[in-house]
Amino acid sequence: MYQSNQPGYSINIQVYCKQLNGLRYGQSYQLIVFTKDPDGVFQEFKVIDNYSNDHHVMFKFYGLKYLFEMVQPLKFDLYLGQQFIGQCQANLGEILGDKQRVFYLSDLMNQRNGMISFKTERSQENIQKIKFDIYLQLNNSLFQSLLSLFKEQQSLSLILYKKIPNKQVILQTEAKPKSSQLNWKKIETSFEILCDNDPLQSIFCEVIQHEGFNQQSLGEFEFWKYQIDKNVCLFNITNLNNEIIGRSMIDQFEYDIEGQFYNFIQQGTQLALIIAIDFTESNKNPYNNESLHSITKESQYLQAIEQVAKILMDYDSDKKVPMYGFGGVPRYLQNYNKHCFPLQGEAQSLEDIRRIYEFSVKNIKLDGPTCFNPMIRQVMKWAQEDLNANGNQYFVLLILTDGKYMDEDQTIMSIVDAGNLPLSLIIVGIGDSADLKAMDKLDGNNGLWDTLGRQAERDLVKYVHYNKVKNDQGELAKELLDELPKQLVLYKTKKK
Template identity: 30%
Template structure:
């Protein structure tokens, strides 16, 4: 039930330097075997390079191509062997060293160089391995601005509500590729500018025919730029005007990550009284002898994926809904390390440590207000957007057990944040009624503020933790993070912001 499509395919190029020399009368003949572990249980081989004869500094020409999932921790192991004969298997060959990392670490670095180690983790001489990542994807889009004039009136009591349907040609017939918005009550419509992935429209072949269904128009993609098409309905001449058509590159999530965009991860934890006394096993904040509760599980599941995309691994963590010493005033935005000038925790382990130290020092209270912490992160998103670069994107994880008290203010905060480089993940713990959270998640319609203003885009993803109690934390991370790559890329493309350094210049 949690399976998702891969974000894209990634090709890994591998090179080594200063390998151990295992041959008496010549140099080693290296080959690299790549293994994947995405379940946490088993490693399996996904590919191997060619063997390079008599070389201690090989640059392998064969790339290893694999599916990339942002929302999963994909562990990779690179094992280098000295292959002495054509029939020699890795099990029979001399071992030259290995290196383990995640695919997320590679793509966020674009180029990663690390020392090789032996199986006992001691250095394998001075040997190093360099891994480069490259996205394998056609990310061109067709950017269109279209209008029509003198359309036929189809509605008996009013004007038509026109829209366009674009079809691509396949072996089995015409296949719908894109449907525009509906322009209400207008025989001379101008549709909002829109984009269609070139792969969806014509399989990447700009010479293929496409069809616009509404006007029964068929044309060649490369020949309709700045064109006007006439169609005679027998009663009137209808005109379709292609105001502008461009084939442009649309940057992908990996373009931004490999180009230097940092994912800034902030955690907000619900310390309201409805969680129960943390000292009692019935409390959602109770930490059992194994060091586990639903709050810790959610922090670890999401943070374990996100941390690969933040270079300094320093994460601000806040609490809300608690009374704080020494004045015992309620706060809805306090650093759980009690250091307002430096709320950052070192790694996800640091967040977990700060949470455990914070619990006995505060009094759980209320109410459950989201708006303060959303506005706190939005402040930094607004500053980043003013720089007119795609260098930073902000992700806020809110873990809560109850019903939101400041719903109108929260709606307003989310609608405002939808115009910023920011996404919000909400994980509901416990058995409360989370219907209000489902409302904030825009999957069932566009979220509006209390005054009726529509969100620019859907930035909220909500899941109840109870759905994943038997599936494990990896499934939780997969569910809440699956939409994030598209949210990042679509936001920066919407504002026409390129990666800080273009990894694949046109």
């Protein structure tokens, strides 16, 4: 059995096999699941018992590790006793991200023998954790009246509970010496525990006063998940007489990014990849062996594109990948923008991407200069149109370039503008040019400001120099995509 030892997110999968020839209730089917090891060899992961009826056979297996930045091939072999029924191969990303994909079982003659569908869920140990702070501000007059001669023995704690079906205490904080202002930091739980992840189910918080062995309720406040999602964080504390005795603030919510990303993908968010390739003169003539677009060997451009595309295309139901060029003169177009022009053909597979790229390097005259902004603006337009149409796409623009871009101010301004759009930029530096250092500024890890003094609302750019990772298979995609789940989650949560 092979399971990666990298950090990941543990999930369970239900497998449904349907439309099988001769399917009858009570027959003893068996499903064997395989994962690929680092050498590309399928290793047996699980052998699973089943439940069957007259319509389908259902299997369930547990604890499969999900890693977004990797392609994770799976193979499913179905048997009836010793008889082989059919096989299906699929990437885990496809199972999670492609809601319209239909999977089939194929027999030994490669003929279809039934359909297979999947349902995934988070493993119990991966219930999405949340951390937050709670602050109390009690009315000063009330606070003074509550003090006793033994005030040094008085303390306050909080109880979080659900009322339905009866009072169920979820957690109780530590007791703190009584003060008119108190805070409890980094309370850890989950919305599954607090409210069954239901945004409309009430969550109650009761303020408890302790004095020696005695305790009494001072008051409580009520809140809902949907309020937290909308950044509503101030609540009145009321006593049994419905008098306001103070205010509370719930702040500094920290979500498990992997869990949030998984949830958005499960809810139908699609990752729409767009590829933009540098065709400027500095790449050198493709018929020259030293060219970064050399036709005599597989270029770094193509290697980088394929490493990223084979992951992101699993999360796009239509598999369409627009491919664009910049900085060149396409011989197959009459009217075009030199800094943002479509490549010839439509890509819906890795084979299409390779074919279109190879055609392009032979049919585009290298020119210049290098400009990013027109391409970014084009994708921003698509993102805004999808947003206006209530779509559920998150756009990922992959820019591959060998040198310094000439429109820095306009590019940074567009990135700042794009903070409220479903968009991320991933940039790959190709070759050895020292000018590639200019791309680090766009990465925005230390903040990004435009010439108008505006700061980017969120980090939506990741840059990697290909030469630094080219000797480690899969490392480029891991480096480029490691921030994408967080970028998507920050956009989605801020949008609310």
